Amino acid sequence: MTSALDQSLPATSPSGWQVPGSPVLEGLEAKWSQHWQDSGTYAFRRPASRDQVFSIDTPPPTVSGSLHVGHVFSYTHTDLVARYQRMRGKQVFYPLGWDDNGLPTERRVQNHYGVRCEPSLPYDPGFTPPTKPDPKRQQPISRRNFVELCHELTGVDEQVFEDLWRRVGLSVDWDLLYTTISPQAQAVAQRAFLHNHARGEAYLSLAPTMWDVTFQTAVAQAELEAREYPGFYHSINFHRPDGTEVLIETTRPELLAACGALVAHPDDERYQPLFGTTVTTPVFGVEVPVLAHPDAEPDKGSGIAMCCTFGDLTDVTWWRELGLPTRTIIGRDGRVLRETPDWIVDTAAYEQIAGKTTFSAREATVEMLRERGEMIGEPKPTIRMTNFYERGDKPLEIVSTRQWYITNGGRDPKLRAELLARGEELAWTPEHMRHRYANWVAGLNGDWLISRQRFFGVPFPIWYPLDSDGEPDYDHPITADEASLPVDPASQPAPGFDESQRGQPGGFIGDPDVMDTWATSSLTPQIACGWQTDERLWKLTFPMDMAPQAHDIIRTWLFSRVVRSHLEEHELPWRRATISGFVVDPDRKKMSKSKGNVVVPTEILDKFGADAVRWRAAMARPGMDSPFDETQMKVGRRLAMKILNASKFVLDKHFPVDPEAIYEPDDLAMLAALRVVVAQATAAFDEFQYTDALEVAEKFFWTFCDDYLELVKERSYGPEDDPAAASAKAALQLALSVQLRLFAPFMPFVTEEVWSWWQSGSVHQAAWPSTDELPTGGDAALLDDIAAVLMAIRGAKSRAQVKMRAEVAKAVVNGPQNALDRLRSISKDLRAVGRITGELVFVPSGADQIDVEVTLATSEA
RNA sequence: GGGCGCAUAGCUCAGUUGGUUAGAGCAGCUGCCUUACAAGCAGCAGGCCGUUGGUUCGAGUCCGACUGCGCCCACCA
Numbered sequence: 006m007t008s009a010l011d012q013s014l015p016a017t018s019p020s021g022w023q024v025p026g027s028p029v030l031e032g033l034e035a036k037w038s039q040h041w042q043d044s045g046t047y048a049f050r051r052p053a054s055r056d057q058v059f060s061i062d063t064p065p066p067t068v069s070g071s072l073h074v075g076h077v078f079s080y081t082h083t084d085l086v087a088r089y090q091r092m093r094g095k096q097v098f099y100p101l102g103w104d105d106n107g108l109p110t111e112r113r114v115q116n117h118y119g120v121r122c123e124p125s126l127p128y129d130p131g132f133t134p135p136t137k138p139d140p141k142r143q144q145p146i147s148r149r150n151f152v153e154l155c156h157e158l159t160g161v162d163e164q165v166f167e168d169l170w171r172r173v174g175l176s177v178d179w180d181l182l183y184t185t186i187s188p189q190a191q192a193v194a195q196r197a198f199l200h201n202h203a204r205g206e207a208y209l210s211l212a213p214t215m216w217d218v219t220f221q222t223a224v225a226q227a228e229l230e231a232r233e234y235p236g237f238y239h240s241i242n243f244h245r246p247d248g249t250e251v252l253i254e255t256t257r258p259e260l261l262a263a264c265g266a267l268v269a270h271p272d273d274e275r276y277q278p279l280f281g282t283t284v285t286t287p288v289f290g291v292e293v294p295v296l297a298h299p300d301a302e303p304d305k306g307s308g309i310a311m312c313c314t315f316g317d318l319t320d321v322t323w324w325r326e327l328g329l330p331t332r333t334i335i336g337r338d339g340r341v342l343r344e345t346p347d348w349i350v351d352t353a354a355y356e357q358i359a360g361k362t363t364f365s366a367r368e369a370t371v372e373m374l375r376e377r378g379e380m381i382g383e384p385k386p387t388i389r390m391t392n393f394y395e396r397g398d399k400p401l402e403i404v405s406t407r408q409w410y411i412t413n414g415g416r417d418p419k420l421r422a423e424l425l426a427r428g429e430e431l432a433w434t435p436e437h438m439r440h441r442y443a444n445w446v447a448g449l450n451g452d453w454l455i456s457r458q459r460f461f462g463v464p465f466p467i468w469y470p471l472d473s474d475g476e477p478d479y480d481h482p483i484t485a486d487e488a489s490l491p492v493d494p495a496s497q498p499a500p501g502f503d504e505s506q507r508g509q510p511g512g513f514i515g516d517p518d519v520m521d522t523w524a525t526s527s528l529t530p531q532i533a534c535g536w537q538t539d540e541r542l543w544k545l546t547f548p549m550d551m552a553p554q555a556h557d558i559i560r561t562w563l564f565s566r567v568v569r570s571h572l573e574e575h576e577l578p579w580r581r582a583t584i585s586g587f588v589v590d591p592d593r594k595k596m597s598k599s600k601g602n603v604v605v606p607t608e609i610l611d612k613f614g615a616d617a618v619r620w621r622a623a624m625a626r627p628g629m630d631s632p633f634d635e636t637q638m639k640v641g642r643r644l645a646m647k648i649l650n651a652s653k654f655v656l657d658k659h660f661p662v663d664p665e666a667i668y669e670p671d672d673l674a675m676l677a678a679l680r681v682v683v684a685q686a687t688a689a690f691d692e693f694q695y696t697d698a699l700e701v702a703e704k705f706f707w708t709f710c711d712d713y714l715e716l717v718k719e720r721s722y723g724p725e726d727d728p729a730a731a732s733a734k735a736a737l738q739l740a741l742s743v744q745l746r747l748f749a750p751f752m753p754f755v756t757e758e759v760w761s762w763w764q765s766g767s768v769h770q771a772a773w774p775s776t777d778e779l780p781t782g783g784d785a786a787l788l789d790d791i792a793a794v795l796m797a798i799r800g801a802k803s804r805a806q807v808k809m810r811a812e813v814a815k816a817v818v819n820g821p822q823n824a825l826d827r828l829r830s831i832s833k834d835l836r837a838v839g840r841i842t843g844e845l846v847f848v849p850s851g852a853d854q855i856d857v858e859v860t861l862a863t864s865e866a
Numbered sequence: 867g868g869g870c871g872c873a874u875a876g877c878u879c880a881g882u883u884g885g886u887u888a889g890a891g892c893a894g895c896u897g898c899c900u901u902a903c904a905a906g907c908a909g910c911a912g913g914c915c916g917u918u919g920g921u922u923c924g925a926g927u928c929c930g931a932c933u934g935c936g937c938c939c940a941c942c943a
Binding site for chain 2: 027028231234236238253254255256257268301302305306307308309310311312313316317318319320387389390391392400435437438440441443444445447448556557559560586587589591593594595624626628629630631632634636637639640642643646647649650651652653654655656657696697700703704710711714715718722795796799800802803804805806807808809810811
């Protein structure tokens, strides 16, 4: 391992301080992240009471995805607060989890290994994945083999993620690491589900659900994404008994065979005569009623629509409210059912579409319509918005399936009102993000569908008894004993049954589904805080203090945790939600893999270093999107370098001096200004406004370097027994100590490095600076006076294009009397910094600003 | 269509409860090797504060309208 210390010979000062000859940033990350790990710097140590804890519900990253620079920013935002709270003396409960269960992992495994899960296959203990994965011809493997691959790949992915977070310098306690597929997390998810079930909040329902035909699973409202999708309007004729035609328009003619009615608006005079009569569908010859419903829009298409089970959510409404028959023709694989349904009259026509994909079925249906002259004109192209599963690439179908739901207020006004009230009760940073929550909750249109017809996830702790015919009794599910969790109903028999009774009449079957990953991650506070397993920890950490996340998951993760906690604990899971913005590309578009505008974090970390990247992250205020710009990273790196070099100056060749030695007016003035900075930074952090804390510290630091440090440089070089030199040294050391601690949350590596030169212990366990540490009695205004004088002298030299060391023959300082009095008291330092060899006079003027007439010693320019 | 946010220097952003001449960093320009730092330092220049009405002695700031941009939601006949 290389480190800054190894790269140059340390100079040992009279104090024993170890200041390197030429400090560098390279190597600090590896050195200190290892050191922190070895020393348990960020370990949570249980204190006596809740008020000594600051607990954070860190988002568990989806390990099957990739981390981009936006993640680095938002996780840094959390770490800034964590580090601040730790320095304020809190025991920071800062766990991190990996969200490794669920469909995203399965999808990654499928693509990575070129396999797919085929539950009917037997386990192959000697299975090895294909050497050359062919994503188009995925090899079918057993469920157990598939799950093994999921574990294998997430293990690899998680190591990559951990390495990145260590490199960024997150001060998480890695001993608290959890994963959402772990037995512990599964037990929590199953236990919480059983509680919901016992209270009637979790229920099984056979209903139309949004269905992804690629992944062959139901998906929840929160996972939907509306996208533009090209389609065609088709005008087709239905027929009244007397042969007259009724024209409808549809973008989904392939669903003609699933048509159960025509629907028009009750006030639509064109169709009022038809209400209560029947018409016959073209091609399939099915007699369907013409009905009225207020959701029909007279100006859409021909004003009368065919209602199919199911083309869209409006169809579901009509089907439910008009009591229409369920005429399903699309199967779970997205293909038209092979068996001809009993309502079809022209069975030969149905055979033309049976087994086809929706796309092929559409072509076949249109062809038949054409042949029979029932298509009017050509299909007209249109772009419509269609619901997709956010990770899928085919439009969702609506299929009637039996699924588990958890109540979330989507169908219960009372619960909805309670959950809206929770949103009001929660503190939000930034404040306006509470609207997004309220907006989402108010717009829910159904309960939370948590079951997925997938394999890598938490199984439902549920079995169903089989009757004497071997049919499952879904109305009387058998629940697992809480003491037995986690359970797998696929391999463990139901309580009171023997494994031999599985699938037998009078026996049982296990629930085949798994919970969606959000159903588990909605319980991260419960998983992390030891819910019902570690009561002491639970009391110390829950409700948590802070829930950080980016604004895109307010509707999912944030809301779902509120639901679970509200149902289980009747309180919020945390006191405050903090929301980070996105890193967007320079055109302010969201970064996404498909757009190819994603910035890989390791590249910028390599290029600028973690402290610089963190600095840039800290400059993005809560909730604010910020465009990615490499030039900004350079500024952070410059600050890190400056901290290194300024610290070297303060500590090099100097000996430690007690703060009692500080008496010079400019030393006291600088510290008085720093007092204000400390107060401001503290107030800002208390409000979670880390950017403001950084800005005041940074602004002061540059003034400290450019003005104060230059001003006292010469004096500080004085001999050990010179009180004036001692005053400067003590002030420099005190100011450095305070500033290193102000910067520690932002730049953990460089501040720790410098701290190690002259202090014992970690700066990250040091106390956050207090105004009490800084002497009173200084006049901060003097610092501004000094800046004005320096600016005038430097300006004169710059205009004359001479070096800054050029001597000044005469300087006349004009200004208000009180400022002149202050400046007179530090004449010696002023002469030194300005190289004033001749006269330095102070002349009171009426102006309230300081002005200096400068006469340079030589005038060769 | 509903909600939220944003609009200030070429770029990224500050601008407290309304109060002198609107600030910073980056980029640009002019200089300077200065014993912590040339990956540095000093200086200079750069603005109809989106448009438009109002409130006020006074508006970047408060109110209304408009325009543009972004995000979330809704939108499948």
